[in-house]
Amino acid sequence: MNDMLKVACAVVVVLTTAGVASAQNQAQVDSGQKVFAAQKCSICHSIAGQGNKKGPLDGVGSKLSADDIRQWLTNAPEMAAKTKAERKPPMKVYATLAKDDLDALVAYIQSLKK
Numbered sequence: 720m721n722d723m724l725k726v727a728c729a730v731v732v733v734l735t736t737a738g739v740a741s742a743q744n745q746a747q748v749d750s751g752q753k754v755f756a757a758q759k760c761s762i763c764h765s766i767a768g769q770g771n772k773k774g775p776l777d778g779v780g781s782k783l784s785a786d787d788i789r790q791w792l793t794n795a796p797e798m799a800a801k802t803k804a805e806r807k808p809p810m811k812v813y814a815t816l817a818k819d820d821l822d823a824l825v826a827y828i829q830s831l832k833k
Contacts, residue, residue, distance in 0.1 A: 751827025
């Protein structure tokens with residue numbers, strides 16, 4: 720019976736921790752959505768049909784890792800050369816974006832999965 724109690728406690732801890740992490744992740748995604756709007760990313764990109772349809776980001780979170788997304792944001796010319804992307808105008812570099820804002824923007828873009 721003592722083992723059952725330990726297992727039950729472990730399950731409760733895991734579920735509670737997952738809920739907190741999920742809420743924190745959602746808060747970061749929500750913050751990233753605000754950064755996306757504040758940086759006027761929709762001038763060049765669209766999400767769910769909103770924004771510039773020539774640069775859709777729908778499903779990009781299924782295709783790119785968080786690190787790849789971060790590289791696109793902070794080192795776009797190198798990523799464009801690496802992927803042979805020729806979109807005009809070239810993507811703006813967000814190297815001076817505050818770390819928390821950059822992390823939130825990466826989380827938001829990573830959440831865009833189909």
